[in-house]
Amino acid sequence: AALPIWQGKTITITAGPTREGIDPVRYISNHSSGKMGFALAQVAKQLGAKVNLIAGPVNLATPANVSRVDVVSACEMHKASLDLAKSSDVFIACAAVADYRPDNVATQKIKKDNDVMQITMTKNPDIVKDVAALTANRPFVVGFAAETQDVEQYAKSKMQRKNLDMICANDVSVSGQGFNSDQNALKVYWDDGSKDLPLDNKDALAKHLLSLIHQTYNR
Ligand code: C5P
Secondary structure, three states: OOOOOOOOOEEEEEEOEOOEEEEOOEEEOOOOOOHHHHHHHHHHHHOOOEEEEEEOOOOOOOOOOOEEEEOOOHHHHHHHHHHHHOOOOEEEEOOEOOOEEEOOOOOOOOOOOOOOOOOOEEEOOOHHHHHHOOOOOOOEEEEEEEEOOOHHHHHHHHHHHOOOOEEEEEEOOOOOOOOOOOEEEEEEEEOOEEEEEEEEEHHHHHHHHHHHHHHHHOO
16 A cells, blocks of 8 residues: 555644733633644644644644644744754644733732733744744745635735745634634645635545645645
């Protein structure tokens, strides 16, 4: 029988949200479930890859034989990603990374003494952009883009700005797909091509996407 397509290759995937601390009991985060990234990890393993899964806080079981690294904040995910990306053939950024983090994490619980309270925030590092900017041992880099309008235009400009090899856009304005859903539809773009992956379960979509990445990676 033929070898599985990703045999001998290492694929690193980020998944889920990040959580940015405000004080010891509070944080800022988002509704990402991690399902798409976990589906990609499971299928990549089934297709023969050695898989690293860098996961934010999610309620999902680790797929069999996948090496999982749990992180909480964007800065932690950034560090784990750059470490593992250097020894990876493919890096897939599926995580919904918080764009900003509070400037300071209060050491004690903040009291409700004031009617107005302000949190000043700092921009988080762009993980996938920094991986794509690696000069030595740069993997093939795949990003995601959640858009609500002008999906193709925004996705393509994101691919260029971040120097990605491929970008997978999902229209999050369509209900029943994307965030927290079991289903998704993707429009995939690379330097000189594109492909529509219509609405499907995230594991079926993961299979299509990993074979598409394989075709493009092997040109
Ligand atoms: O810029 P935007 O957040 O829309 O880009 C989405 C893509 O960038 C996703 O692949 C996401 O995982 C990645 N990203 C990242 N680090 C960030 C923000 C986004 O890796 N700080």
